[in-house]
Amino acid sequence: MTTNKRGVAQQLWDFFCSLRLTIFLLIGLALISIIGTVIPQGPPREYLATISETKAQVYSSLGFFDMYHSWWFILLLYLLTLNLICCSIKRLPRVWKIVSEPVLVMDERFESSLSNVAELKLRGTKQELKDKIAAALKAEFAQPVITEQDGQFYLFAQKNPWCRLGVYVVHFSIIIVFIGALIGSFFGYKAYVTIPEGAAATQVQARNGKMIDLGFGLRCEKFSVSFYDTGAPKEFKSILTVLENGQPVKGYQNIPCIVNEPLTYKGVTFYQSSYGQSEEGALYHLTVTNRKGGAPLHIDARQGERISLPGGAFVSVMDAAPDVHPFMKEFDGPGAQVEFTPAGGQPQSFVILSPKYDSFNAQHGGDLVLSFDGMDQKFYTGLQVARDPGVLVVWLGCFLMVAGIVMAFFMSHKRIWARITNEGATLGGSASKNPTGFEMSFEELVDKLNKA
Amino acid sequence: MSSSMLFNVTMVTYLVSTCIFFAYLASRNKAVGLAGTLSALFGFLVHTAAIALRWKESYDQGHGHAPLSNLFESVVFFSWTILLIYLIIDFKYKYRAVGFFVLPFALFGMAWANLSLESGIEPLVPALQSNWLMYHVITCFLGYAAFAVACGISIMYLIREKIEQGGGNAAAGGLLSMFPAIRVLDDLNYKAIMVGFPLLTLGIVTGAAWANYAWGTYWSWDPKETWSLIVWFVYAAFLHARITRGWVGRRAAILSVIGFAATIFCYLGVNLFLSGLHSYGK
Ligand code: HEM
Numbered sequence: 007m008t009t010n011k012r013g014v015a016q017q018l019w020d021f022f023c024s025l026r027l028t029i030f031l032l033i034g035l036a037l038i039s040i041i042g043t044v045i046p047q048g049p050p051r052e053y054l055a056t057i058s059e060t061k062a063q064v065y066s067s068l069g070f071f072d073m074y075h076s077w078w079f080i081l082l083l084y085l086l087t088l089n090l091i092c093c094s095i096k097r098l099p100r101v102w103k104i105v106s107e108p109v110l111v112m113d114e115r116f117e118s119s120l121s122n123v124a125e126l127k128l129r130g131t132k133q134e135l136k137d138k139i140a141a142a143l144k145a146e147f148a149q150p151v152i153t154e155q156d157g158q159f160y161l162f163a164q165k166n167p168w169c170r171l172g173v174y175v176v177h178f179s180i181i182i183v184f185i186g187a188l189i190g191s192f193f194g195y196k197a198y199v200t201i202p203e204g205a206a207a208t209q210v211q212a213r214n215g216k217m218i219d220l221g222f223g224l225r226c227e228k229f230s231v232s233f234y235d236t237g238a239p240k241e242f243k244s245i246l247t248v249l250e251n252g253q254p255v256k257g258y259q260n261i262p263c264i265v266n267e268p269l270t271y272k273g274v275t276f277y278q279s280s281y282g283q284s285e286e287g288a289l290y291h292l293t294v295t296n297r298k299g300g301a302p303l304h305i306d307a308r309q310g311e312r313i314s315l316p317g318g319a320f321v322s323v324m325d326a327a328p329d330v331h332p333f334m335k336e337f338d339g340p341g342a343q344v345e346f347t348p349a350g351g352q353p354q355s356f357v358i359l360s361p362k363y364d365s366f367n368a369q370h371g372g373d374l375v376l377s378f379d380g381m382d383q384k385f386y387t388g389l390q391v392a393r394d395p396g397v398l399v400v401w402l403g404c405f406l407m408v409a410g411i412v413m414a415f416f417m418s419h420k421r422i423w424a425r426i427t428n429e430g431a432t433l434g435g436s437a438s439k440n441p442t443g444f445e446m447s448f449e450e451l452v453d454k455l456n457k458a
Numbered sequence: 459m460s461s462s463m464l465f466n467v468t469m470v471t472y473l474v475s476t477c478i479f480f481a482y483l484a485s486r487n488k489a490v491g492l493a494g495t496l497s498a499l500f501g502f503l504v505h506t507a508a509i510a511l512r513w514k515e516s517y518d519q520g521h522g523h524a525p526l527s528n529l530f531e532s533v534v535f536f537s538w539t540i541l542l543i544y545l546i547i548d549f550k551y552k553y554r555a556v557g558f559f560v561l562p563f564a565l566f567g568m569a570w571a572n573l574s575l576e577s578g579i580e581p582l583v584p585a586l587q588s589n590w591l592m593y594h595v596i597t598c599f600l601g602y603a604a605f606a607v608a609c610g611i612s613i614m615y616l617i618r619e620k621i622e623q624g625g626g627n628a629a630a631g632g633l634l635s636m637f638p639a640i641r642v643l644d645d646l647n648y649k650a651i652m653v654g655f656p657l658l659t660l661g662i663v664t665g666a667a668w669a670n671y672a673w674g675t676y677w678s679w680d681p682k683e684t685w686s687l688i689v690w691f692v693y694a695a696f697l698h699a700r701i702t703r704g705w706v707g708r709r710a711a712i713l714s715v716i717g718f719a720a721t722i723f724c725y726l727g728v729n730l731f732l733s734g735l736h737s738y739g740k
Contacts (some may be wrong), residue, residue, distance in 0.1 A: 025702040029695045034722070036691035043681040043728070074679045157734070189676075196675060234581045266672045267589040277674045390672030400676060404663040411656045 016221065022092035031086045042073040089183060090177050098174055104419075105167045110153045110433050111160040112423035120423075120434040122445055124452040128430035132159055135426050142455050147422055161424040170438060172413025175406055182403035189396030197391040201226040202284040203384050206249055210391045220274060220391075223249030226261055229281055235332075241265075242278050244387040263389070273393055280388030288383040290323045290342060293361060295375045297368075304379075315374060318349030326381050330359065336365060342378040346371060395423040420444060422451070431455075461515055461605050462577060464508030465534065466472040470567040471501030472512060472537075479558035486631040487659055491554030498548075502541040505568075509538060510731065512579065527596045528580050529729075533593070536725070537567035537605035547549060547607060550648065555636040559610035575673030590668030598686075601722050604654030605693070608647050609718035615643040619708060639641040647714055648700060662686050685724035692717040 021027060021088035046053045049071050054062055069403040071074030109116060117123055128135055136152065136159040143150045143163045150163035174449035197210035204227035209217045227245040228300035234240045243263055255271075263269045263270050268277045288308070294315055306320075307313050312322045323342050328331070330341035339360040347353040348371075355421055356370045361377040368375050425432045433452060478494040512525045525531040544560045547553075562676035571577070617635050640645065665683070677683060696713040699705035 025698050026704075028698050029702060029705060032691045032695035032698070035696070036688045039688050039691070045682045047679060073682075156571050238581060240581065251732060266590075268671070268674065274675050277672065279673075388613065390674050392675075394670075394676075397676065399671060401667070404666070408663065409662055413661060415652045415656060 009453050022089055023096045027089050028116060032087060035082055038333045047072060070272060087181060090180060094174055094177055101170050105170055108162060108164060110162045111155055111427050117434050120436050122435040122448045124433045126430040126433060126455055132426050135431060139424050139431055139455060144452055148449055150429060158424040164421045166417050166419050169413045169417035170419050175410030176414060179410055181404045182406060182428035183400050186399030186403055188397040189399055190394040194394035196314055199391055200386045200388045202386040203229055225249055226387050229387040230279060234415045242281055275392050277390040279390040281385050283385040284386045288381050290326055290381045291379040293377045293379055297373050297375060317373060328381060340378050348372050352441040375439055459514035461508045464504055464511060468505040468508060469572050469615050471504060472561055472568055474499055476561045478724045482554060485560055486636055494554060494557050495548055497676060498557060502545060502606055505538050507535040516579045516735055524592055528573050530577045533571040536599050536602060537564040539599045540564040540606045543607050543659050545706040548629055553638045556611060563606045565640055588668060588733060590664060594661060594668055597657050598663055601654045601657030601661050604650050604657060605718045605721050608650035608654060608714050611647045611650060612621050612714040615647060615711040622634060627633060647711060651696060656681060658690055658718045661691060661714050682728045685728050686731055689717060689724050
């Protein structure tokens with residue numbers, strides 16, 4: 007009974023220690039991950055409309071709409087982690103032994119396991135030879151350890167022993183990244199907020215719809231957008247001020263926040279994400295002068311609003327731009343498309359410009375000359391809000407991963423042994439990587455020692 | 459002289475070079491092999507000059523930025539990195555036959571870019587105005603290029619293995635004499651992936667760092683990100699296959715080919731067939 011139990015435990019252990027399982031899991035993860043790139047995640051309504059109801063239900067119950075957080079995907083990640091830990095527990099002690107308890111004495115049996123061996127013909131007493139070779143090894147390779155055994159001298163020197171641990175650093179780093187991701191998912195949030203120019207927000211809306219208190223306020227002082235000549239957007243910019251108890255915080259006043267340059271305060275980061283015109287719309291400023299004289303009249307109008315003018319005419323602003331230059335090459339400054347209805351006449355549509363171009367403006371309007379002084383447009387800014395206390399842990403993991411890969415791939419644990427004999431010495435060497443390269447440097451070393 | 463003219467010269471040179479390598483396989487004449495390498499080197503230099511010139515042209519237009527910002531520029535850069543990695547391997551190991559299996563990738567890239575992609579120099583949209591773009595794109599593409607070279611070598615491996623198993627008729631035997639030994643191919647494949655894997659890892663990390671910096675999430679399972687992870691999984695499987703009995707050799711070579719297919723899908727397929735944050739190819 008007990009042997010049977012141990013047998014099962016042993017089998018389970020072997021299963022989780024096997025590299026075949028690793029390959030299976032890695033390929034399995036690769037294949038399964040494809041699903042979520044083909045089926046839109048957290049699916050948009052437009053997508054749901056294109057598939058049948060049963061299909062949607064099946065997908066939904068299988069977790070395909072949020073597959074990277076589905077239990078089976080997470081389970082695979084846990085299996086991978088378990089596999090990783092078991093493999094490391096099984097193999098690390100052996101590797102650690104190579105690093106921490108190197109073989110100091112090259113006897114004949116060990117010698118026959120080495121691929122690089124050379125006999126040195128040297129003259130001198132054993133004592134002299136030992137000192138000579140030790141000095142040469144120190145100069146050419148690394149400080150040797152000298153062991154005296156049964157009246158024989160043995161030398162051992164090594165370089166980069168710890169690079170053998172590179173693989174384990176890589177594996178450990180994967181676990182660190184997972185831990186960082188878990189911290190983020192338990193203690194962080196992703197949210198969104200829109201703030202009209204001049205207004206402040208103290209709450210943001212999380213992805214799941216819940217409102218989250220920031221614990222401070224954020225005011226949008228101004229939003230602006232600029233364009234390239236081609237019409238492509240060049241820069242979206244919000245000017246933001248952080249408020250504590252309604253008061254601006256020193257050092258966090260009028261901070262520009264643009265795409266790729268977020269604002270961070272108390273671990274919460276705000277990212278420029280979208281914008282729009284705030285609901286009240288733009289306010290247009292017009293000046294009306296009577297050709298027959300009299301003081302000019304200043305009018306504020308909203309888009310489409312019908313304004314009555316002296317003498318029974320009406321005007322409404324249909325559209326406007328802060329600068330007309332891109333559309334009307336001879337002019338610049340603000341311009342508006344207006345619909346003007348003379349007293350008792352038909353509506354007519356024309357463009358008016360700033361007072362600077364009043365001769366242009368005077369082409370229309372009968373007794374009246376309309377000019378456009380400019381507009382106040384109110385935007386709101388849309389900000390992504392993120393708090394992720396696990397991010398530094400993830401970066402630590404990433405750093406270790408790259409460092410570990412470099413250690414594992416590009417560094418080699420090189421070892422040289424020497425046994426002092428009556429006619430000289432026997433030299434042996436091995437390296438954990440790049441055998442051809444090591445062979446060459448081994449031969450070089452042998453040459454130098456022969457001349458020494 | 460304009461950069462687009464130089465890109466055309468590059469393309470033609472790669473075509474010539476591929477033909478020379480073919481002639482080398484057919485004639486088994488060492489001088490022909492050297493000519494193949496030299497013509498590839500010439501193409502690479504013209505290619506480099508063309509990229510530099512395009513960079514300068516973008517400054518002349520007043521919105522200077524590194525030529526890594528749209529599909530045309532990325533394909534051109536990808537081809538360039540393939541040549542870079544290929545020439546390093548050629549210089550180090552001098553297995554000329556490899557050229558015939560690697561250059562076509564670069565040739566195909568240049569032909570596609572020159573003949574059918576929009577090549578205008580555009581100003582950068584806000585999301586791309588970041589230094590992370592450079593780090594991210596350069597590491598990713600160097601990694602992709604190393605995988606392209608590994609794929610070419612793996613194809614050679616599979617061909618050589620197939621012919622050896624088939625007993626080998628005379629013509630095939632002749633071809634084989636131009637191929638490095640099967641052990642060498644396996645080793646070269648591993649070496650190329652040893653270069654590619656750290657670069658891909660760095661590419662994913664810099665991409666995550668950029669996403670975190672610009673959008674506040676280092677990972678959002680966007681299709682492009684997911685596919686880069688898929689590629690990473692495949693090559694991680696490759697690395698472990700090489701130290702697992704039963705997976706050494708043929709299966710590892712097949713994984714390398716699959717890995718490159720996934721790489722290409724990650725680079726192009728995602729934009730052509732799936733939707734996401736990355737704007738190349740749109
Ligand atoms: C289930 C998870 C994993 C297990 C059980 C596992 C296990 C192992 C083992 C036993 C080795 C051989 C170590 C030795 O030579 O003594 C190894 C090597 C390696 N592993 Fe993993 N591994 C896993 C996942 C990963 C992942 C996801 C990566 C991705 C970076 C990775 C990267 C490496 C690298 C780079 C090597 C060195 C390969 C070489 O030297 O050619 N491992 N792994």
